[in-house]
Amino acid sequence: MSRLYPEKPGHVYFFGTCLIDLFYPEAGLHGIQLLEREGIKVSYPPEQSCCGQPAYNSGYDDEARSVAAAQIACFPEEIPVVVPSASCASMIREHYPSLFAGTEQEKLARDLAHRTYELTEFLVEVCRIELKDMGAPAKVVVHHSCSAQRHLRISGQTQKLLNQLDNVAIVQQERAYECCGFGGTFSVKAPEISNAMVQDKCDNLVATGADQLVTGDCGCMMNITGALEKRKDPLKGQHIASFIWERTQ
Amino acid sequence: MTAPDASHINRNFKSRVIEALEDQELRNNFRGAMDFLMQKRAAMFPDPEDLEALRHRGEQIRNRCLQQLPELLEKLESQCVNNGIRVHWAETAEQANNIILGIMKDHQATRMIKGKSMASEEIGLNHFLADHDIEALESDMGEYIVQLDHSTPSHIIMPAIHKNKQQIARLFHEKIPGIDYTEDVDQLIGTGRKVLRQKFFEADVGLSGVNFAIAETGTLCLVENEGNGRMSTTVPPVHIALCGIEKVVESLTDVPPLYRLLTRSATGQAITTYFNMISGPRKPDELDGPKEVHLVLLDNGRSRMYADKQLQQTLRCIRCGACMNHCPVYTKIGGHAYGSTYPGPIGQVVSPQIWGLDKAGSITQACSLNGACRDACPVNIPLPNLIRRLRHEGNIDSADSQTLGRGSLRKPVESLIWKFWTYLNSSPLWYRLTLWGATRFRNLMPSSIGPWTRYRSAPRPAEKSLHELVKAHQSQSPSHVIKPTKQETK
Numbered sequence: 149m150s151r152l153y154p155e156k157p158g159h160v161y162f163f164g165t166c167l168i169d170l171f172y173p174e175a176g177l178h179g180i181q182l183l184e185r186e187g188i189k190v191s192y193p194p195e196q197s198c199c200g201q202p203a204y205n206s207g208y209d210d211e212a213r214s215v216a217a218a219q220i221a222c223f224p225e226e227i228p229v230v231v232p233s234a235s236c237a238s239m240i241r242e243h244y245p246s247l248f249a250g251t252e253q254e255k256l257a258r259d260l261a262h263r264t265y266e267l268t269e270f271l272v273e274v275c276r277i278e279l280k281d282m283g284a285p286a287k288v289v290v291h292h293s294c295s296a297q298r299h300l301r302i303s304g305q306t307q308k309l310l311n312q313l314d315n316v317a318i319v320q321q322e323r324a325y326e327c328c329g330f331g332g333t334f335s336v337k338a339p340e341i342s343n344a345m346v347q348d349k350c351d352n353l354v355a356t357g358a359d360q361l362v363t364g365d366c367g368c369m370m371n372i373t374g375a376l377e378k379r380k381d382p383l384k385g386q387h388i389a390s391f392i393w394e395r396t397q
Numbered sequence: 398m399t400a401p402d403a404s405h406i407n408r409n410f411k412s413r414v415i416e417a418l419e420d421q422e423l424r425n426n427f428r429g430a431m432d433f434l435m436q437k438r439a440a441m442f443p444d445p446e447d448l449e450a451l452r453h454r455g456e457q458i459r460n461r462c463l464q465q466l467p468e469l470l471e472k473l474e475s476q477c478v479n480n481g482i483r484v485h486w487a488e489t490a491e492q493a494n495n496i497i498l499g500i501m502k503d504h505q506a507t508r509m510i511k512g513k514s515m516a517s518e519e520i521g522l523n524h525f526l527a528d529h530d531i532e533a534l535e536s537d538m539g540e541y542i543v544q545l546d547h548s549t550p551s552h553i554i555m556p557a558i559h560k561n562k563q564q565i566a567r568l569f570h571e572k573i574p575g576i577d578y579t580e581d582v583d584q585l586i587g588t589g590r591k592v593l594r595q596k597f598f599e600a601d602v603g604l605s606g607v608n609f610a611i612a613e614t615g616t617l618c619l620v621e622n623e624g625n626g627r628m629s630t631t632v633p634p635v636h637i638a639l640c641g642i643e644k645v646v647e648s649l650t651d652v653p654p655l656y657r658l659l660t661r662s663a664t665g666q667a668i669t670t671y672f673n674m675i676s677g678p679r680k681p682d683e684l685d686g687p688k689e690v691h692l693v694l695l696d697n698g699r700s701r702m703y704a705d706k707q708l709q710q711t712l713r714c715i716r717c718g719a720c721m722n723h724c725p726v727y728t729k730i731g732g733h734a735y736g737s738t739y740p741g742p743i744g745q746v747v748s749p750q751i752w753g754l755d756k757a758g759s760i761t762q763a764c765s766l767n768g769a770c771r772d773a774c775p776v777n778i779p780l781p782n783l784i785r786r787l788r789h790e791g792n793i794d795s796a797d798s799q800t801l802g803r804g805s806l807r808k809p810v811e812s813l814i815w816k817f818w819t820y821l822n823s824s825p826l827w828y829r830l831t832l833w834g835a836t837r838f839r840n841l842m843p844s845s846i847g848p849w850t851r852y853r854s855a856p857r858p859a860e861k862s863l864h865e866l867v868k869a870h871q872s873q874s875p876s877h878v879i880k881p882t883k884q885e886t887k
Contacts, residue, residue, distance in 0.1 A: 166822070170858050173859045173866045177867065192871075197825065197828040203815055207787075207789035208792060215822040215823050298772055327725045331764070334765045335765075338763050341729060341730060343852040345729060378853050
């Protein structure tokens with residue numbers, strides 16, 4: 149069941165994801181810097197854009213395939229691809245193989261899926277990273293995306309990473325397992341339901357009394373912090389890569 | 398007589414959702430009930446590895462049975478006939494209704510008592526019979542409550558789960574003559590039992606569903622807690638069992654593991670109070686049981702599901718309802734909002750395949766693809782993948798698809814947006830140009846962008862994209878130069 153991890157490589161690709169590219173670029177940069185600090189050369193192919201998930205989840209397979217094919221072409225060498233999002237990583241790992249089944253790129257898609265890793269998973273399992281917390285004491289609530297919890301099943305690794313930070317107290321939210329209501333285009337196609345979900349999520353997060361929210365997925369973060377802001381709740385969110393990078397400088 | 402029209406499912410979906418979300422009492426009822434059911438199920442499966450092994454076994458059994466579905470159905474028929482059960486085949490809801498009506502007419506029957514049968518809800522049997530002056534009375538307590546309320550089940554296992562104690566107390570007081578208002582659950586159940594007891598004796602025909610139909614022995618298995626299933630199938634002189642064709646299993650030994658998974662996943666019970674095994678009408682030397690037993694095997698779109706390798710997985714379902722209990726959408730909007738006999742994740746997969754995407758495809762949008770249902774499913778149905786597949790079917794009229802109403806949900810503007818999106822994201826130059834523009838003109842981005850900003854503040858593009866940050870970073874410390882020593886972190 150569990151994935152076999154390779155030795156730490158000398159060179160990896162970084163797939164930044166479109167949401168990070170446009171809205172949260174510092175999270176991507178911090179992810180790259182964390183990898184570099186582990187002594188790994190990081191290549192960021194500038195031709196990359198989006199994994200194709202928005203179209204795929206909306207049932208536009210041809211469109212998703214075109215965009216996915218463009219990404220496959222970005223990562224030709226047989227080295228790991230690290231993605232600072234469980235959602236996009238799971239698109240590549242879980243869905244590229246079936247999306248390209250029966251096409252010329254099937255083998256390439258399978259190969260890419262096989263060597264794609266979510267960032268925290270890679271830092272913990274492959275880099276065996278060791279962190280020294282230099283940050284001020286903080287009370288933090290963590291939101292694990294559905295992709296991290298149920299698709300890639302790597303929320304344990306994210307937790308392990310945060311547990312290394314001595315000055316960070318992690319507080320638990322009620323119904324941590326429940327979806328925040330983002331779901332990509334779901335939040336636009338079923339806005340009322342999505343809103344009901346994110347409001348419940350915000351209630352549970354705020355009730356913890358945490359100083360800040362940490363998550364590994366910027367889709368969830370955009371949804372949750374957007375709703376918090378609209379409610380004028382002071383709770384702020386941060387991507388886990390930035391959170392860790394800033395505390396271990 | 399035509400089969401029930403399902404086009405309301407698509408038509409009023411949005412308004413039903415909004416109405417449900419605004420009903421705080423309804424939301425509390427569902428939240429409370431689903432939390433309770435999730436806890437009960439979790440307590441039944443304390444060891445995750447054991448659970449995985451059981452689920453895997455359940456999946457294998459169902460797959461093996463489905464692989465030989467045509468043969469097993471033939472065997473079931475011949476074994477049932479050997480046992481004295483009369484077997485009828487219904488390709489459509491209309492045919493099933495008419496077969497049942499025909500049996501009723503043969504006996505000049507005007508009164509039917511029903512055990513719980515979601516298949517009978519699927520074909521709209523009660524309405525159909527009412528149009529022919531036949532009273533069909535529900536005897537499952539939940540079904541009885543919703544029937545009294547002129548409503549429909551909101552959950553496939555617990556039909557009246559949308560109602561709380563107070564609401565049921567009011568309903569009984571208003572609808573049953575001579576009943577005082579009481580919130581005492583035992584008294585409420587006692588009232589229902591008293592009313593129904595008489596009806597069992599008066600009924601000409603009893604109708605039930607089937608949980609497992611065993612091909613090897615021609616046995617119909619019925620899982621229940623209230624005993625009304627046993628009463629419906631033994632007290633009236635005629636018993637009609639309505640059974641979806643996918644319910645057939647190969648042999649007796651297939652039943653225990655599936656039964657175990659079913660009750661634990663559904664209600665968190667190790668076993669139900671009743672497990673009925675019906676293997677024919679009363680024999681000459683027997684003192685009780687119906688004089689006639691009929692089995693109506695219902696297709697109603699199941700063969701279409703069967704023909705598609707991926708969608709065939711829909712038919713593994715053993716109707717436990719765990720996917721609903723664990724669905725964060727179902728928990729918010731409840732069962733009625735879906736507008737279909739089958740709500741929740743399995744309903745989003747089954748309904749469009751039975752009634753067509755043009756009539757019931759919109760409900761596939763009410764899913765964030767979060768995967769909670771897939772993890773709860775006792776037979777590992779990849780529900781999110783199937784929901785996504787049906788969204789695709791709704792957009793595309795593909796020649797190799799059999800799904801009814803395929804391509805009917807395609808919206809020209811939406812398709813155009815996706816074409817544009819595809820062009821942008823597969824052309825590095827245009828992508829980066831857009832990125833550059835969005836970051837440079839970030840302050841010009843509208844603060845109101847449709848449904849998103851109704852409930853959230855608008856996300857603002859960063860000052861510089863990751864593309865730009867990486868470029869600047871690499872010019873400072875080229876990534877190909879590995880830093881001489883790893884930073885000491887301990």
